[in-house]
Amino acid sequence: MSSDLVIAIDGPSGVGKSTVAQGVASRLGLPYLETGAMYRALGLEVVERAIDPGDRQAVEALAAGLEMSLDRQPDGSFEIRVQGEPVGSRIYGLRVTGVTSRTSAYPGVRERMRELQRTCASENGGVLEGRDIGTRVVPDTPFKFFLTAAPRVRAQRRWRQLKDAGAEGLDLDEIEREVRTRDERDSSRVDSPLTWDETYRVIDTGELSVAEVIEEIVAVVSARAPAAPEVRPGS
Ligand code: DC
Numbered sequence: 001m002s003s004d005l006v007i008a009i010d011g012p013s014g015v016g017k018s019t020v021a022q023g024v025a026s027r028l029g030l031p032y033l034e035t036g037a038m039y040r041a042l043g044l045e046v047v048e049r050a051i052d053p054g055d056r057q058a059v060e061a062l063a064a065g066l067e068m069s070l071d072r073q074p075d076g077s078f079e080i081r082v083q084g085e086p087v088g089s090r091i092y093g094l095r096v097t098g099v100t101s102r103t104s105a106y107p108g109v110r111e112r113m114r115e116l117q118r119t120c121a122s123e124n125g126g127v128l129e130g131r132d133i134g135t136r137v138v139p140d141t142p143f144k145f146f147l148t149a150a151p152r153v154r155a156q157r158r159w160r161q162l163k164d165a166g167a168e169g170l171d172l173d174e175i176e177r178e179v180r181t182r183d184e185r186d187s188s189r190v191d192s193p194l195t196w197d198e199t200y201r202v203i204d205t206g207e208l209s210v211a212e213v214i215e216e217i218v219a220v221v222s223a224r225a226p227a228a229p230e231v232r233p234g235s
Pocket of ligand 1: 013014035036037039040100101102104105129130131132133186
């Protein structure tokens with residue numbers, strides 16, 4: 001394992017980045033940072049402190065002063081702590097998801113998060129997953145992957161996830177509308193919009209299984225890494 005090896009995986013909501021990033025990290029014996037969880041942790045603070053998510057100044061001031069730490073866990077992930085307390089699964093609630101989609105657009109928020117993410121990458125190396133990892137956080141890494149899938153495909157996957165979790169009365173069209181709304185917010189913000197350039201390898205996951213996507217990324221990295229990491233068999 002090399003702390004020099006940094007792999008950026010970017011893409012829209014619901015494309016399967018987290019599962020893929022975790023799989024790649026475990027195959028290559030690298031740590032894994034879910035940067036969306038950091039934006040969500042801030043969103044949770046905004047909700048809990050009853051700050052108006054539309055009040056850019058207040059949200060940016062919160063981001064600048066918040067004590068946020070990333071504690072590496074034995075499984076390679078990072079536990080996010082805010083003011084010393086682990087944020088836990090509350091960051092995935094519906095309300096926090098909606099608030100985060102707005103508060104993550106503010107430049108002061110992004111600046112703070114990028115700083116934490118860069119420090120984490122330079123100290124640990126690893127697989128970083130998000131929206132602007134290869135464009136803004138670690139633009140110098142040679143390993144950049146952009147995952148895509150049509151909104152309908154992502155909505156179907158989300159529908160399946162919710163259904164498996166026991167949800168009822170799901171409306172696929174409604175889920176697709178939510179996917180498109182978040183895409184629009186991620187892609188149209190002025191500071192580091194969701195995008196990719198020619199330094200990325202774009203992978204359309206629509207017709208691929210999770211295992212196939214992981215395999216493709218591991219193969220590219222193993223072939224080109226300066227000191228090729230040991231690849232564990234299977235996933
Ligand atoms: O990946 P996710 O859906 O958990 O991300 C949560 C929110 O954070 C989402 O609104 C997009 C935003 N985000 C971002 O702006 N930049 C990142 N690097 C990661 C997430």
